Amino acid sequence: MPNKEPANKGWWKNLRNFIKNNTSLTVIIAAALLLELTTGVMYYTAQNIIQETMEQLVRSEMNAIALNIRKQLAKVEVAVNNTDWVVQRNLSEPDSMFVLTRMLVEHNPSLLSSSVSFKPYFYPQKGHWFEPFAVRRDDDSIELMQLASENHDYTQKEFYTFTMENDSDHWCGPYIDKDGAKAMVVTYSSAVHNNQGEVVAVVAGDLSLEWLNDLMWDSKGYDSTHRFLLSRNDSLLAGEDGPIFRKVLELVKDDSDHQGYMTMTDDNGEKQHVFYNPVGGITRWTLISVCSDREVFYTLRRARLFLLLLILPTLLFAGFIVYRSSRNIERLRKINAEKERIGGELRVANQIQQSMLPPNNFHLDDVNICGSLVPAREVGGDLFDYYIRDEKLFFCIGDVSGKGAPSAMVMGVIHSLFRAFSAHENNPARIMQAINESSCRGNESNIFVTMFIGVLDLPTGHLRYCNAGHDTPFILDHGQLTMVSCESHLPVGVFDDVKYGMQEMHLLPGSTIFLYTDGLTEAKNEEHRQFGLQRVKETLVSCSDQNPKSILKTITQQVHQFVKEAEQSDDLTMLAIHYTPKEFESILSETLTIKNDVHEVKRFSSFMKAATEKMGIETSLARQLRLAVEEAVVNVIDYAYPADTEGDITINMKSDGHTFRFQIIDSGVAFDPTTKEMADTTLSAEDRQIGGLGILLVRELMDSINYERMNGKNILTLMKTLPQNIITQ
Numbered sequence: 001m002p003n004k005e006p007a008n009k010g011w012w013k014n015l016r017n018f019i020k021n022n023t024s025l026t027v028i029i030a031a032a033l034l035l036e037l038t039t040g041v042m043y044y045t046a047q048n049i050i051q052e053t054m055e056q057l058v059r060s061e062m063n064a065i066a067l068n069i070r071k072q073l074a075k076v077e078v079a080v081n082n083t084d085w086v087v088q089r090n091l092s093e094p095d096s097m098f099v100l101t102r103m104l105v106e107h108n109p110s111l112l113s114s115s116v117s118f119k120p121y122f123y124p125q126k127g128h129w130f131e132p133f134a135v136r137r138d139d140d141s142i143e144l145m146q147l148a149s150e151n152h153d154y155t156q157k158e159f160y161t162f163t164m165e166n167d168s169d170h171w172c173g174p175y176i177d178k179d180g181a182k183a184m185v186v187t188y189s190s191a192v193h194n195n196q197g198e199v200v201a202v203v204a205g206d207l208s209l210e211w212l213n214d215l216m217w218d219s220k221g222y223d224s225t226h227r228f229l230l231s232r233n234d235s236l237l238a239g240e241d242g243p244i245f246r247k248v249l250e251l252v253k254d255d256s257d258h259q260g261y262m263t264m265t266d267d268n269g270e271k272q273h274v275f276y277n278p279v280g281g282i283t284r285w286t287l288i289s290v291c292s293d294r295e296v297f298y299t300l301r302r303a304r305l306f307l308l309l310l311i312l313p314t315l316l317f318a319g320f321i322v323y324r325s326s327r328n329i330e331r332l333r334k335i336n337a338e339k340e341r342i343g344g345e346l347r348v349a350n351q352i353q354q355s356m357l358p359p360n361n362f363h364l365d366d367v368n369i370c371g372s373l374v375p376a377r378e379v380g381g382d383l384f385d386y387y388i389r390d391e392k393l394f395f396c397i398g399d400v401s402g403k404g405a406p407s408a409m410v411m412g413v414i415h416s417l418f419r420a421f422s423a424h425e426n427n428p429a430r431i432m433q434a435i436n437e438s439s440c441r442g443n444e445s446n447i448f449v450t451m452f453i454g455v456l457d458l459p460t461g462h463l464r465y466c467n468a469g470h471d472t473p474f475i476l477d478h479g480q481l482t483m484v485s486c487e488s489h490l491p492v493g494v495f496d497d498v499k500y501g502m503q504e505m506h507l508l509p510g511s512t513i514f515l516y517t518d519g520l521t522e523a524k525n526e527e528h529r530q531f532g533l534q535r536v537k538e539t540l541v542s543c544s545d546q547n548p549k550s551i552l553k554t555i556t557q558q559v560h561q562f563v564k565e566a567e568q569s570d571d572l573t574m575l576a577i578h579y580t581p582k583e584f585e586s587i588l589s590e591t592l593t594i595k596n597d598v599h600e601v602k603r604f605s606s607f608m609k610a611a612t613e614k615m616g617i618e619t620s621l622a623r624q625l626r627l628a629v630e631e632a633v634v635n636v637i638d639y640a641y642p643a644d645t646e647g648d649i650t651i652n653m654k655s656d657g658h659t660f661r662f663q664i665i666d667s668g669v670a671f672d673p674t675t676k677e678m679a680d681t682t683l684s685a686e687d688r689q690i691g692g693l694g695i696l697l698v699r700e701l702m703d704s705i706n707y708e709r710m711n712g713k714n715i716l717t718l719m720k721t722l723p724q725n726i727i728t729q
Contacts, residue, residue, distance in 0.1 A: 034336050043304050047297065054296050055261070057221045058275050058289050065215055065227075066279045066287055067409070072110055072211070073281060074405055076188050077169070079108040080205045087116055087192045087203055094123045094130065098144045101134035104205065105142055112136055113181040113206040115147065116192070117154045119164075122200055129154065133180050135206075145180070152179045159189040163202045167191050171283040173231040174209060184209045186237065212238035224292040232284035239288075243267050248288055252276050258286045263293075270294055281405070356415055358386055361549055365582040366458040367393055370548035371575045372556065374519075380571035381407025382517050383415050390674045391458050391706035391717070394422045397575050398451040398492075399470065399517040410447050414439065414492070418453070424675050426707070428453040428466040429502035432492065436468070440496035448493040452486075452515060457708050459717060461507040461579060466500050468492050471518055474537075476544045476551075477511040481537060484513070512548065512578045514540060519572035523559050526566045531559055548576035588615055588655040596637045596647045596666075604633055604651065611653050615660075617722070625720060628701035629662050632673075632716060640668025640714065657722070659703075664716040671714065672707045673698075 083104055090096045097116045104114040113135035120128050129148030136142055147154070154160050158172040172187045185206040192201040216227040216238050228239035234253045239245060244266055251264060251274060258278040266272055271293035279285040362369040371384045381400030386393060396418050400407040414435065421434040432453055439449065450470040456463045465484070469491035473484045484505070490498045507513065516536070523531040535558065543554040552574050559572070592607045594600035605626060612622035633649065641647040652663040673695050698705055698718065706717040 038336070039304065043300070046300050050297060050300060054222075054273065054291060055275070058225075058273075058291060059277075061219050061221060062275060062277050062287055062289050064219060066277065068215060069212070069229075069279050069285070069287075070281055070409075071406070073171070073188070073207075073283060075108065075110050076205050076207055077281075079104060079111065080114075080188055080190050080203055081169070083114075083203050084190050084192055087201060088194070091192075091194060091200070094118075094126055094132075097132035098134070101132050102142055102144055104203075105134045105136055108205070110207065111205045112183065112185060112208040113177070115154075115180070115204050115206075116201055117148070117160050117204065118201045119199075120155065135181050147180050159187040159204050160202050163189040163191050164199055167199050169282060171232075171285075173233050173235045174237050177206065181206050181208070186231070209237060222291050222295050224295045226290040228288040228290075229279075230286040230288065237285065244272070244290060248274055248290060252286065252288065258284070356412055357384065362386070364388075366580060367456075368548055368578040368580060369393075369395075369576070370552050372552045372573065374556075374568070374572045375408075376403050376519070376568045376571050380573075381411050382519065382571040382573035383411045384515070384573055384575045385415055385418055386575070386577075387419075388458070389423075391704050391719075392426065393456040393458060393577070394454075395456070395515075395575065395577065396451060396453045397470065397515045397517065397573060398449050399519075399571070399573070400449045401447050401491075403571065406445070406447070410439075410449065414449055414451070422453075422455075426455055426464070426672060426675055427502055428455050428464050429500040432466045432468055432489075432500045433498075436492045436498055436500070437496050439493040443493050446493075448491040450491045450517075454513070456507060456577070456579070457706065458579075458581065459706060460708055460710065460715075461509065461581065462708055462710060463505050463507045463513075464502055465505075466502050468500065471516060471521065473513055473515040474540055475507070475511055475513055476540060477508055479541070479544050481541050481544065507579050509579060509581050512544075512551070512576055514551065515575040515577075517571060517573040519568075519570035520555070520559065520574065522570055523563050523572065524566055524569050525563045531562050535562070548578050551576050586654045587657050588653070590653040592651045592653075594633075594649050594651070596641050596645075596649060596668075598634070598637055600637070600649075601630065601634060604630065607651070608653075615655055621722075624701045625660060628698050628720075629664070629718060631697055632662075632664055632718060635673070636664060636666050636668070636714075636716075639671065640666045642669075655722075659722060660720045662718040664714075664718075666714050667712060668714060670709050672709070673716065674705055674707045 083100060086100055087097065090100070101114045101116060105111050113133065115131055115133045118126075118130045123130050126146075131146060131148035131152075131154050133145050133147035134142055135145075158175075159170065162168075162170045162172065169188070169190050172189070174184055174186050177183060177185050185208055187204050187206050189202045189204040191199045192203055194200045212229055216229065220227075226239065226244055228245055228248065229237040230249070230252075231237050234249060236245065247264055247266060251262060252258075252260075255276075258276065260276060262274050264272050264274055273291045273293060273296065274288065275291075276286055276288045279287050357373060358371065360371055367388075369386055371386070373380065373382055373384060375382070381403055382398065383400075384395070384397045386395035388394070398411070398414055400410045400414070417435045417438055418431065421431045425431050425434075432451065435451070449468070451468045452465065452470040452473060453468075454463060454465040465486075466489070467486040468489045472486050475482045475484060485503065487501055487503060489500050521531055521533050521536060536555070539555050539558045540551070543551050546554065555574065588611065590607070590611050592604065594603055608626045608629060609622070612625060617625070629651070633651065636649050640649070647666060647668055650663075650665040652665070654661045654663075695705075701720075702718045703721050704717075704719045706719075708715045708717075
């Protein structure tokens with residue numbers, strides 16, 4: 001019986017014979033598959049980048065619109081709330097209510113109309129209904145009327161019923177005011193109380209919805225973008241009612257978070273990207289932005305189609321070359337490699353809010369920090385922040401002019417700017433300069449911020465600082481109280497051309513720096529007397545030996561005892577930083593001084609090798625230490641001193657058995673490598689800027705890197721923690 005070849009080997013044999021007999025066709029098929037794969041990878045990568053860019057752009061646009069809406073609504077809320085007490089004070093004069101409504105509209109251009117709606121028969125002489133009403137007409141004149149009647153029963157309106165029943169401020173849903181404003185409006189209402197605390201009337205301000213529709217069309221990154229604004233009961237406040245809106249409403253109305261992203265298909269079968277966020281405040285409005293997938297990815301899809309159309313002639317040409325000569329296969333491989341390189345260059349990613357303040361208490365071996373912020377209202381305009389980078393403590397304290405929500409919004413911006421600009425900058429004056437320039441852009445409200453920024457080098461106690469019109473901090477040093485010497489600078493946000501200067505001092509071990517806002521010194525008691533700077537000094541001296549938490553607790557108690565039952569008039573913010581540098585007990589201390597000559601690297605390598613062997617460091621870790629420190633030393637040799645100039649470089653090596661600490665000291669030009677932006681290794685070599693790989697290597701191999709410029713010398717400190725099982729016995 002003849003032997004039969006297994007089926008699973010038959011197809012493999014046929015495939016090998018086909019490849020052997022059709023080499024050119026095999027190469028063409030392989031090239032076609034490779035091109036298709038490259039195109040797919042390029043398309044997928046570019047699609048992700050465009051998707052991320054779209055999300056960032058739309059979120060930014062929506063945040064800007066929400067901010068504008070909140071600013072406009074805040075004007076209405078403040079105006080109406082400030083009218084409450086005036087109405088209460090004049091309850092005995094019903095006719096004066098017409099004057100109050102007129103003044104409310106006249107002095108607040110954002111208001112279309114206003115009213116004061118009283119409980120039925122509150123004024124018997126005025127009858128069942130009494131609703132003084134003022135409205136701004138098209139010719140900018142203000143018309144006064146008693147709007148209430150049987151045909152206009154305000155007691156059935158949402159703004160009246162909700163506020164009367166809940167005794168709280170309220171934004172009602174949109175409605176058409178046919179009798180008074182004669183326009184589509186939303187109303188903000190606030191309760192008025194009599195001397196017995198009973199709600200007797202409602203003050204209301206009407207806001208036309210026309211400006212909301214205009215705002216929906218501002219700053220659109222994509223022409224086909226649809227924007228909608230929903231009230232708390234899912235009524236359309238702004239935007240065009242249509243099929244897209246109704247589909248979007250079905251998607252988002254049941255989401256209790258009022259925030260998210262999803263996709264949908266419209267009636268034409270086209271994909272739409274839906275973003276929605278709450279506007280914020282007490283409105284519970286929701287802002288929605290819808291972007292067409294076709295417009296977002298239009299350019300990418302055209303490029304893909306164009307590339308696909310190019311593939312066919314490319315393959316035909318490649319097949320011709322392969323057929324004519326096998327030597328041209330290498331040329332085809334290089335073409336494909338170039339296409340892969342282009343695809344790799346497209347693979348780039350970029351992404352970057354929610355605890356605005358750092359922890360109230362923070363403790364490390366080198367520093368003990370405690371901060372406290374007590375706003376005068378629900379939210380405040382004060383801020384403090386701190387964090388540690390490269391063995392440096394970055395900290396700030398600030399006071400935004402004004403109080404309440406507007407100041408809190410500015411505070412959030414300043415906080416973000418401080419974090420952003422200090423990420424790659426150690427000079428507090430430059431950080432302040434950048435914050436000021438950014439804060440002055442679009443500052444139409446003329447809000448300014450007093451601010452103090454400090455940078456404390458933890459190993460040395462060297463403190464750099466810049467003061468922008470803020471209260472001068474105190475230094476507590478073993479019972480002695482001194483004020484920090486501060487140059488006078490204008491606050492942030494006043495003029496964009498202000499030049500800020502940096503000052504320096506040395507913070508002694510065991511000393512405490514105490515920072516505060518004017519809410520401390522200007523805290524008032526029932527007799528309108530201020531707590532004052534002298535009381536602050538006396539209290540600080542009395543608790544100078546306490547830790548930061550106890551200091552803030554003592555001062556807070558003194559303020560409470562002073563003001564007693566008086567209402568807090570300003571935000572109260574304090575920050576105490578106790579400097580406690582850790583003693584470094586060396587079991588190894590070696591020093592080497594070399595010249596700025598590359599031939600000296602050999603001496604340095606021998607020096608490092610001898611020191612790590614003396615400590616019994618495991619070979620791989622010793623190699624990492626030598627590589628990192630050598631990279632830093634070579635960088636100093638190459639760049640610290642001008643060309644043809646000889647200079648010394650001192651390397652101090654210390655270890656306490658748990659950590660290795662290296663200090664590289666030179667007298668060359670000032671250069672801080674910790675502020676240099678690291679190389680982006682996701683980019684190709686052609687696209688990366690020169691430099692940055694060295695500092696990236698050092699950061700990867702060492703636990704911390706610290707730079708200081710003191711007494712005309714550059715001091716670069718590198719530290720590595722030694723795992724206990726790394727040291728050989």
